[in-house]
Amino acid sequence: MIEPLTDVVPSFFAMLNQGPLTLTIALHTVIILPMFWIYRSEKKRLESQE
Amino acid sequence: MANKNLSVWTSIPFWRRSAAWVTGFASILLIWLTFDTLGQITMGTDDDLKNGVTKRVPAATVINYKIGYEMSTKRGHEVPTIGEKEPFFGKEWSADDAADLLHLGKLTSQTKNCMNCHTLLGNGAYYAPDLTKAWIDPAWSKTGPMMAMTGKSTKEEAIAEFLQHPSTYPTHARMMPELGITADEAKGLVAFLKHMSSIDTNGFPRNFGKEEGSTNAH
Amino acid sequence: MLTSIKENHLTNKGQELGMMYFRVAIILFGAQLVMGLIAAIQFLAPGFLFELFDFSVARMVHINALVVWMLYAMIGATYMMLTDETGHEGVAIGLGKLGFWLLTAAVTVVVLVYIIVQVGPGTEASLWLIHEGREYIEAPRWADIGIVVVVLIFYFNVFATYMKGEKTGIMTVMVANLLALAGLYMAGMFYTDNISMDQFWWWWVIHLWVEATWEVFVGTLAAYALIKIIGAKREIVEMWLWIEVLMLFGSGILGMGHHYFWIGTPEYWWEIGALFSALEPVPLIAMFVHVLYDWGKEQGIAEGRGETASVITNGPAMAWIVTNAFGNFLGAGIWGFFHTLPQVNIYTHGTQFTAAHGHLSFFGAYATILIGMMYYGLQRAYGVQRMKLTFKSKMGIFLTTFGVMGMTIALTIAGYEQVIVERGEMGATWNAFFVAQNLPWYVQAQMWRAIMGVVTLLGFIYLAWDLLTIGKVSKEAEA
Numbered sequence: 001m002i003e004p005l006t007d008v009v010p011s012f013f014a015m016l017n018q019g020p021l022t023l024t025i026a027l028h029t030v031i032i033l034p035m036f037w038i039y040r041s042e043k044k045r046l047e048s049q050e
Numbered sequence: 051m052a053n054k055n056l057s058v059w060t061s062i063p064f065w066r067r068s069a070a071w072v073t074g075f076a077s078i079l080l081i082w083l084t085f086d087t088l089g090q091i092t093m094g095t096d097d098d099l100k101n102g103v104t105k106r107v108p109a110a111t112v113i114n115y116k117i118g119y120e121m122s123t124k125r126g127h128e129v130p131t132i133g134e135k136e137p138f139f140g141k142e143w144s145a146d147d148a149a150d151l152l153h154l155g156k157l158t159s160q161t162k163n164c165m166n167c168h169t170l171l172g173n174g175a176y177y178a179p180d181l182t183k184a185w186i187d188p189a190w191s192k193t194g195p196m197m198a199m200t201g202k203s204t205k206e207e208a209i210a211e212f213l214q215h216p217s218t219y220p221t222h223a224r225m226m227p228e229l230g231i232t233a234d235e236a237k238g239l240v241a242f243l244k245h246m247s248s249i250d251t252n253g254f255p256r257n258f259g260k261e262e263g264s265t266n267a268h
Numbered sequence: 269m270l271t272s273i274k275e276n277h278l279t280n281k282g283q284e285l286g287m288m289y290f291r292v293a294i295i296l297f298g299a300q301l302v303m304g305l306i307a308a309i310q311f312l313a314p315g316f317l318f319e320l321f322d323f324s325v326a327r328m329v330h331i332n333a334l335v336v337w338m339l340y341a342m343i344g345a346t347y348m349m350l351t352d353e354t355g356h357e358g359v360a361i362g363l364g365k366l367g368f369w370l371l372t373a374a375v376t377v378v379v380l381v382y383i384i385v386q387v388g389p390g391t392e393a394s395l396w397l398i399h400e401g402r403e404y405i406e407a408p409r410w411a412d413i414g415i416v417v418v419v420l421i422f423y424f425n426v427f428a429t430y431m432k433g434e435k436t437g438i439m440t441v442m443v444a445n446l447l448a449l450a451g452l453y454m455a456g457m458f459y460t461d462n463i464s465m466d467q468f469w470w471w472w473v474i475h476l477w478v479e480a481t482w483e484v485f486v487g488t489l490a491a492y493a494l495i496k497i498i499g500a501k502r503e504i505v506e507m508w509l510w511i512e513v514l515m516l517f518g519s520g521i522l523g524m525g526h527h528y529f530w531i532g533t534p535e536y537w538w539e540i541g542a543l544f545s546a547l548e549p550v551p552l553i554a555m556f557v558h559v560l561y562d563w564g565k566e567q568g569i570a571e572g573r574g575e576t577a578s579v580i581t582n583g584p585a586m587a588w589i590v591t592n593a594f595g596n597f598l599g600a601g602i603w604g605f606f607h608t609l610p611q612v613n614i615y616t617h618g619t620q621f622t623a624a625h626g627h628l629s630f631f632g633a634y635a636t637i638l639i640g641m642m643y644y645g646l647q648r649a650y651g652v653q654r655m656k657l658t659f660k661s662k663m664g665i666f667l668t669t670f671g672v673m674g675m676t677i678a679l680t681i682a683g684y685e686q687v688i689v690e691r692g693e694m695g696a697t698w699n700a701f702f703v704a705q706n707l708p709w710y711v712q713a714q715m716w717r718a719i720m721g722v723v724t725l726l727g728f729i730y731l732a733w734d735l736l737t738i739g740k741v742s743k744e745a746e747a
Contacts, residue, residue: 006125007535008104008250009090013083017536024543031075031518035068042064046056062437062503065510072514076521083522083540084468091464091532106532107464125535149461156461158390160401166324171467171531172618174403177311177323179701180618182530189698217319222702224314227322235390246463252538254530255696256614 096145099132106250110148113138113244119186119258127253138244139206139237148241155242158235167226170246172254178226180255184209185240185247188259189221196221209243210236269294269646269735275743277651281365282347282358282425287649288368289344290642292375294732296337297635299379301725303330308718312711325386328399328406329379334630335404336375341638342485343422346442348645349492350426353442354433360425367421374414378407395459402466404474405456412457419450437506441513442488449481464532471527478629479548479600480520486596486637487512490559490589493637493644497586498579500562508558515551523548529610530617538610545608549601559593582647583657584738587665588640595632595669603628603676615691620713621683628676631668642735650739653746660734667727674720682713 007014017023058064094105099112116133135142143151159165165174168181190196190205199219202208212219213236216226231239272278272287306326309316317326350358358364381398388394399406407415423446430443455472491509494500525541528534563586566579580586603625607616616622647655686704694700704710 008106009534011086011090011534011536013086013536014534017539021539021543023536024539027079027522027540028543031072031079034071034075038064038067038071039058042058042061042067045063046058046061050056060507062507062510065507065514066437069510069514069517073517073521076518080521080524087468087528087533087537088465090534091462091468093462093465106534107462110461153461154390156463156466157392157395157459160459161388161390161394161398163324163328163387163399163401163406165401165403166327166406167322169618170463173467173470173531174618175324175327176618176620176623177307177327179698180696183696184698187698221698222314222705224702224705225318227319227324229387230389232389238390242463249464249532251530251532252535254614254617255691257692257695259695259697259700 096148104250108132108245108248109145110152110241110245111143111145112248113148113151113241114142115248117186117244117248119183119247125253127256128258129250129253130248132248138241139204139210151238151241152245153238154235155238155240155245158231158239159242162229162231162235171249171251177224181243181246182249182251182255183247183258185244186258206237206240206244209240213239269642269739272646272649272739275650275739278649280351280357281361282350282429283645283648285361285364285368286344286347287645288365289340289347290645292372293337293340293344293638294642294735296333296340296375298728298732300330300333300337301721301728303327303333305718305721305725308714308721311714312718321383322386325382329382331404332379332382332406338482338630338634338638341641342482344645345489345638345641346422346426346446348641348648349438349442349489350429352496353436353439353492354429356429356433358425359428359432363421364425367418370414371418374411374418378411381408382406392459400459402456402470405453405470409457412453416450416453416457419453423447423450436502437509438488438491441484441509445481445484445488449477449485452476452481467531468528468533471524475524475527476521478633479523479545480517482634483516483520483551483596483600484513486592486633487516487555489637489641490555490592493585493589493640494559494562496644497582497589498563498566499581500566504562508554512551512555512558515547515554519544519547519550526608526610526613529613542609546605548608549597549605552597552601556593556597559590563590581653582644582655584655584661584665584734585640585643585647587657587661588636588643591665591669592632592636592640595628595636597632599625599628599630599632599676603680615687616683619683619686619691620679621687624676624679624683627672627679631672636669639731643738646735646739647742650743652739652742655738655742656745658734658738658741660730661738664727664731664734668724668731669727671720671722671724671727674723675717678713678716678720682710682717685709685713 005014013023016026091107094108096109096111098105099109112132114135116136118131118133119128120131122129167175167178169176171182172180188194190209196212197208200208200211202211213231214233217228269291273284278284303326307323307330310323385398388398396409399408426446427443430439452473455469460466487509491505494505495502522540523545525537526545528537529541570579607613607621685707689707690696690700690704694703
């Protein structure tokens with residue numbers, strides 16, 4: 001599952017790059033997850049306005 | 051009260067905050083990645099070459115070495131190889147002289163507008179061949195046509211001669227024009243091309259034609 | 269267009285300045301097409317103007333005229349909407365006019381030097397005075413500095429007006445986006461001996477312009493234009509705009525990775541470039557849906573009220589905006605996605621595939637909506653209530669769109685052949701390149717490209733003629 005590093009320099013991002021799409025999915029996840037929090041706080045704000 | 055909008059999905063503030071978050075965070079990631087990449091593509095030093103340290107972009111003194119392009123089973127694609135020493139224009143270049151020559155060459159590549167006919171590392175115009183691995187192109191090898199045409203005995207001299215009088219040595223109906231390249235500038239351009247061929251381009255171009263003993267058609 | 273300012277229907281100086289920018293933009297658009305045609309002929313007849321006006325010169329002026337006319341039209345469009353959006357007449361517009369003349373003088377000198385001097389010796393002085401030899405941002409260093417000064421004046425106009433006037437959502441996006449757009453230009457203003465480093469920062473300008481900030485700019489223009497032309501509701505348009513900003517920047521900023529596959533940069537860019545840029549078409553679909561949906565919705569509401577007339581108050585502008593919605597998705601989205609994955613791109617990188625994508629995306633994503641804004645500007649300048657498509661408007665939009673589409677298909681076929689023969693089969697050498705350039709598929713495709721280029725130029729002639737006359741014609745028809 002975990003594949004050996006192939007790149008020239010074993011940097012942080014090269015280490016996240018462990019197989020098909022691991023790096024890009026990790027980055028997409030950290031970008032999208034906080035939107036759940038934004039959604040919930042926005043819902044709370046709308047409800048309190050009512 | 052009936053018209054009261056309670057859906058977050060139609061709330062402008064939700065989308066505005068999300069847009070601000072995504073844009074800001076993607077920018078931060080890009081800046082982080084940029085720092086990481088800049089460290090990796092900074093030119094190496096002469097000592098790196100002497101000690102066999104692999105750099106994505108080697109020092110200018112790489113012109114003192116034989117350069118190849120071989121399949122790497124570890125990387126899964128072709129990578130440039132830096133072999134034994136070979137004279138470049140009949141001598142070994144010091145770190146300072148090599149850097150000066152590369153400087154002149156890179157500068158000339160811009161002022162002569164190479165990129166608006168050729169591609170460099172695949173970027174530029176599509177009117178003339180890609181120059182990424184031009185230094186190791188079979189056309190310029192001992193058995194290729196260019197050496198005989200220019201009447202020179204080494205690859206670097208043949209390329210330098212061609213660059214000074216390109217339309218004297220046509221390779222196709224589509225010729226390279228005379229650009230007023232001087233003998234010094236031509237030397238610099240050859241150094242620039244040799245240096246570029248030593249850059250690790252993650253296997254681009256793939257399956258590049260080999261000088262000899264290859265299955266690629268010539 | 270020539271008498272647009274003398275007509276005195278424009279209510280403020282900013283819109284006059286906008287019309288001035290539009291006029292220069294359309295002249296440069298014409299210059300771009302002529303240069304493109306010269307370059308297209310050289311593909312077929314390499315002796316054409318050889319060592320007099322070489323391909324490299326024609327191509328440099330071709331792509332520089334493109335970038336500059338689009339920036340002119342973008343600045344013009346911003347001045348056009350500034351007062352409407354902020355409700356303020358504009359701060360220091362007189363200074364902006366001075367900036368216009370400075371920029372136009374500089375552009376004239378730069379183009380003359382490109383055409384007359386062409387190349388210089390390999391010295392720093394050549395970079396400062398002639399050109400920098402870096403595709404798209406060739407402008408010599410002195411002009412770089414001049415551009416920065418003029419853009420600062422322009423940005424001051426916009427920012428100061430925004431601060432004093434009403435802060436709408438559209439204008440907030442505009443002000444923030446323009447700051448990024450202008451700032452990014454600086455990433456292209458230095459010299460390095462390291463070609464990988466050179467291209468790394470070069471893409472910061474080129475990619476973050478055309479695949480991020482310019483796209484958001486188009487989003488703001490479309491939002492403004494839909495309110496003005498079909499009477500779309502501001503709440504709906506602004507919500508769409510924020511969603512577009514989210515998706516465009518979310519995919520476009522890290523989508524930059526697709527330019528970092530092969531220039532010496534690390535392997536991790538393969539994954540980042542692949543998936544982020546694969547998502548870049550998504551906001552373009554959203555923009556397409558948005559334009560058509562709002563149009564249908566407004567028309568439906570009008571019909572529900574018992575009105576029979578079209579909700580469109582500017583036919584040619586709306587026609588170009590709908591072409592933009594479709595062209596942006598097709599040219600930037602589909603043609604971009606074709607070769608964005610590294611497994612494909614290793615073969616297509618630096619072939620006519622890129623040229624095909626470049627032609628349709630610059631036209632579809634940018635030229636179309638900017639021309640639409642020019643028509644809208646004319647409607648305002650001549651005080652026309654309802655501007656209708658003339659025969660010339662129809663010929664202009666049909667022939668240019670058909671011509672560009674034809675060029676794109678021809679170049680795609682040429683690229684396909686190049687990929688199979690030069691890259692796949694023969695290994696991308698000097699010899700492989702020329703073998704591929706000589707095959708019938710390639711030569712015929714280049715022939716069709718030249719023919720379609722002529723069609724595009726014909727379309728442009730109709731377009732320019734229409735822009736010159738439609739204001740007066742519409743005004744007289746209404747009187």
